Amino acid sequence: MDAPRWVLHVDLDQFIAAVEVLRRPELKGQPVVVGGSGDPTQRAVVATASYEAREFGVHSGMPLRTAAKRCPDAVFLPADGPAYEAASAQVMETLREFPVVVEVMGWDEAFVETHTDDPESVAREIQDAVRERTRLACSVGIGDNKLRAKLATGFGKPAGVFRLTEDNWWDVMGDRTTDALWGIGTKTARKLTDLGIHTVKELAAADPYALADRLGPTMGPWFRRLARGADNSPVVGTPYVPRSRSRETTFQQNLTDWDVVRTEIVGLARRVAEDVRSEGRPAVRVGVKVRFAPFRTLTRSVGLPAPTSDVAAIEAGALAALEKFESRRPVRLLGVRAEFETT
DNA sequence: TCTGGGGTCCTAGGACCC
DNA sequence: TCTGGGGTCCTAGGACCC
Incomplete structure (x- = not known):
């Protein structure tokens, strides 16, 4: 009577590149590399490369400069967060129309828990629905737990379905x-x-x-x-509660003037404070991250006198954390992070 | 490979207290 | 004061993931 529990891992194929190709059909079949501001000479990395670009050894996380060397004929595009967010929301909405529990794992992937005797059919139905609604292709991993479902997806790509369980582990x-x-x-x-x-x-x-x-x-x-493939963690459908919010920037030219560093920290702290306010929960701790040239990263943080969402208090916390750094060497990256209370 | 941005969780050392 | 042992909190760093 009770159909068995299955976990499906739904993962969009070359998601960001696919969204770009949808609105620029002439890019179909071409090597496309998305990342940074779209200028391959800048300090930035590849967010997603199309399968055609991957043929040249380009992959996510690679510096754009390197990608340009490996595939000079690729089309380089700036990352357009809002566009991907919109596409992602459409996909997740489609998943939630099924009688399943959906746990969103990022822009381009989600776990789905379902009870069925035929998980492959459910997987195909999901692929069809996603393709119909968004014109995007996805792969689906089927597992007897989240770990196996997640790993299965890789064997299903592109646009396929793969089942990984105790039996074939x-x-x-x-x-x-x-x-x-x-x-x-x-x-x-x-x-x-x-x-x-x-x-x-x-x-x-x-x-x-x-x-x-x-x-x-x-x-x-x-x-x-x-x-051993063991994992008994549940698929959690309830909204995600963040533990922290942060903002950081890598500068195209290293900062050498500490007054500029302070100004930038204040700017980041204001953005973080906005995020904290929109979260609707107070911050209890503020941290600053400094990446000195060439690439040494240090962090310092301070507890706030009282939980707060106040801009001035978060700014003051960030500046206090910044004061804990002794080095004044050139700075490549700055970041500010606010932590919420852990309950 | 001259190495983004936004997160999570674990570890380890020192401070502090009894 | 030549100095134990345990618990907890704070802080920084590391590893990993999308």
């Missing part, structure tokens, strides 16, 4: 390197290699005490559970 994942797991990056993978652990299978069988010793009491055992 070892066949699909066992021999892959540990960084194939969601939550293991290059740093952790390297530490694991030092322990003689290279593959998912090896991590799953590793000594939990050795892992805890090297990677921490929480993270060590958690990585081992990841390698």
